[in-house]
Amino acid sequence: MKNLQLGSLQSTIIGAILAILVLLGLNSFIIINPGQAGVISILGKATDGAFLEGIHLKPPFISVVDVYDLTVQKFEVPAESSTKDLQTLTARFAINFRLDPIQVVQVRRTQGTLENIVAKIIAPQTQESFKIAAARRTVEEAITRRSELKDDFDAALGQRLDKYGIIVSDTSVIDLTFSPEFAKAVEEKQIAEQRAQRAVYIAREAEQEAQADINRAKGRSEAQRLLAETLKAQGGQLVLQKESIEAWKSGGAQMPKVLIVGSDSKSNVPFLLNLGDMQN
Known part of the structure; x- marks a missing residue:
């Protein structure tokens, strides 16, 4: 036992x-x-x-x-800033980053968890970097030249986060908005530009029409001058007589059977014309 x-x-x-x-x-x-x-x-x-x-x-x-x-992490961070023309500009950025394995011990000592890194480092540095990029341009330039705004933002953010052992892989602007007052000003500016372009078009059209009238007046003046010179020259009276007969024919009026013109003392040979034969 x-x-x-x-x-x-x-x-x-x-x-x-x-x-x-x-x-x-x-x-x-x-x-x-x-x-x-x-x-x-x-x-x-x-x-x-x-x-x-x-x-x-x-x-x-x-x-x-x-x-x-150590793989790439993605967080969306909001930011707000004033532009060079003192307009309020708000944005939302998607930040892709990863931790530097060489400095991960320092990250543990100073920041602790990944949540602390985002809240204490990435979020405020994103805000400061956006202020730097936005202050260099007007709100209109920030909107029309978004790629340049992003380049300045990336450069500022990468430089600021590098000392914390955070490597920025990429950023993207998810949203970029401005104040309602500026939106109204942009709309009014576009309307004014459209009206100005319309006024320029109307002015050019009127100028072209005036030039056409001048060209037509010059053409009529030149034709009258040539006709006057023709009438003054020898045989001009015959031209006038021919035009009179053609006008008579085209007008449709009753024409005389016999027409005698040029019987004055200035005519060398009387002009005798049987109009009945012409109608037949």
């Missing part, structure tokens, strides 16, 4: 020792997956050097490993 109790006690002790060894083993290493980095803290103090992907040993029970995601 005594031997059975002794054997049972030994089994219990061995089982406890094995359980302790297993527990120690489980708490003596950690596995870091690809795209992650671990920061180990021993007795509440972060140690230098981050754990990158792979298996790592750590002191059991007295150490904690904080794992950070």
Whole structure:
């Protein structure tokens, strides 16, 4: 009976020792997956050097490993600023960023969690960077030259976040709005420009019409001059007589059967014309 109790006690002790060894083993290493980095803290103090992907040993029970995601993160951050012409401009940015694995220990010491990084670092620095970019241009330039606004914003934000161990991969402007007063001013300006363009078109049209009238008047004057010269020249009277007959014919009036013209003393030969033959 005594031997059975002794054997049972030994089994219990061995089982406890094995359980302790297993527990120690489980708490003596950690596995870091690809795209992650671990920061180990021993007795509440972060140690230098981050754990990158792979298996790592750590002191059991007295150490904690904080794992950070090194892949690209995306957060939307609102921002508001005044432009060079003192107009209010609001925007919403999508910030794609990742943590620098070399500085992840410093990030753990100064900022802690990823939520703190967004709230304490990225959001305020986004606001300041937007103020820098917006203050360099008017609200109209910010809207019509959005790509230039984004370039200035990216440069300012990247420079500010780099010292915190945050690498900006890309940014995009999700929304860009301005005050209702400016929207009304833009609409009025567009209407005024359209009216001005219409006035210029009407003025050009009137100028072209006036020039056409001048050209037609010059043409009539030249025709009258040539006709006068023709009538003054020898044989001009015959031209006048022919035009009179053609006008008579085209007018449809009753024409005389015989017409004699040029019987005055200035005509060399009387002009006798049987109009009845012409009608036949």
